[in-house]
Amino acid sequence: IVLTQSPGTLSLSPGERATLSCRASQSVSSNYLAWYQQKPGQAPRLLIYGAFSRATGIPDRFSGSGSGTDFTLTISRLEPEDFVVYYCQQYDSPALTFGGGTKVEIK
Amino acid sequence: EVQLVESGGGLVQPGGSLRLSCVASGLTFSSYAMSWVRQAPGKGLECVSVISTRGAGTFYADSVDGRCTISRDDSRNTLYLQMNSLRGEDTATYYCAKGQGDYGKYYMDVWGKGTTVTVSS
Numbered sequence: 671i672v673l674t675q676s677p678g679t680l681s682l683s684p685g686e687r688a689t690l691s692c693r694a695s696q697s698v699s700s701n702y703l704a705w706y707q708q709k710p711g712q713a714p715r716l717l718i719y720g721a722f723s724r725a726t727g728i729p730d731r732f733s734g735s736g737s738g739t740d741f742t743l744t745i746s747r748l749e750p751e752d753f754v755v756y757y758c759q760q761y762d763s764p765a766l767t768f769g770g771g772t773k774v775e776i777k
Numbered sequence: 778e779v780q781l782v783e784s785g786g787g788l789v790q791p792g793g794s795l796r797l798s799c800v801a802s803g804l805t806f807s808s809y810a811m812s813w814v815r816q817a818p819g820k821g822l823e824c825v826s827v828i829s830t831r832g833a834g835t836f837y838a839d840s841v842d843g844r845c846t847i848s849r850d851d852s853r854n855t856l857y858l859q860m861n862s863l864r865g866e867d868t869a870t871y872y873c874a875k876g877q878g879d880y881g882k883y884y885m886d887v888w889g890k891g892t893t894v895t896v897s898s
Contacts, residue, residue, distance in 0.1 A: 704884040706822075713872055713888035714814075714822065725886060757822055761882045764836045766812070766824040 671696055671760050675769035681777040688745040690772045692758035697738045702762040705734055705743045708771075709754045717756075718743065748774070779803040779887045781873045786892030793863050793896070799856040799873030799889055807831070807851035810876030810883050813858045815869035816891075823869075826858060827876065827883060834881065840866070863896045870894075 672695040701721035706714040718734035758769040785797040812827040826847040870891040876883030
């Protein structure tokens with residue numbers, strides 16, 4: 671399953687709403703879709719699993735939605751530490767795959 | 778607190794071999810699937826290999842299939858990745874990650890800090 675994330679780069683200001691898209695080449699059953707955040711020089715951190723369940727300790731400004739082939743990560747109000755890279759990952763097939771990432775940068 | 782600590786990376790010549798290790802603490806290691814995910818410099822994430830509990834099932838990305846072997850020693854809380862016939866395109870940071878979810882359907886909820894592999898002559 672190929673995951674395509676868009677846009678590649680999102681330019682926004684602190685306090686604004688960010689909407690990140692992840693499209694799958696075929697349907698992802700049971701919403702086996704996760705989102706990760708990666709800060710420079712650090713390992714990825716799990717944000718969302720099961721398409722919309724927040725991982726432990728993740729602020730509620732992060733939310734996931736979608737089903738089938740179209741999924742969205744929304745950051746309701748961008749904080750300075752949110753301007754980093756985000757990846758989606760499907761785990762419906764044994765060949766776990768990641769999207770190419772979306773970088774959220776300060777406008 | 779769950780911790781994963783990778784080691785074993787380094788500089789190796791093309792065609793060479795390395796064995797990566799990942800020591801886990803703060804969890805019942807034997808109860809979880811484990812994986813290796815790599816990231817080439819400036820690039821995205823690629824799941825290299827996954828091993829289920831008790832080593833009952835394994836998965837390899839096409840890019841490493843036949844050259845890598847994932848294994849686990851539950852008595853030592855340790856995950857391994859044996860990499861052979863290394864190529865320049867294997868240059869990356871290799872992360873160990875704990876799997877969560879249904880059998881064969883894992884997301885990664887805990888990650889190590891990574892170990893760097895550089896393949897160059």
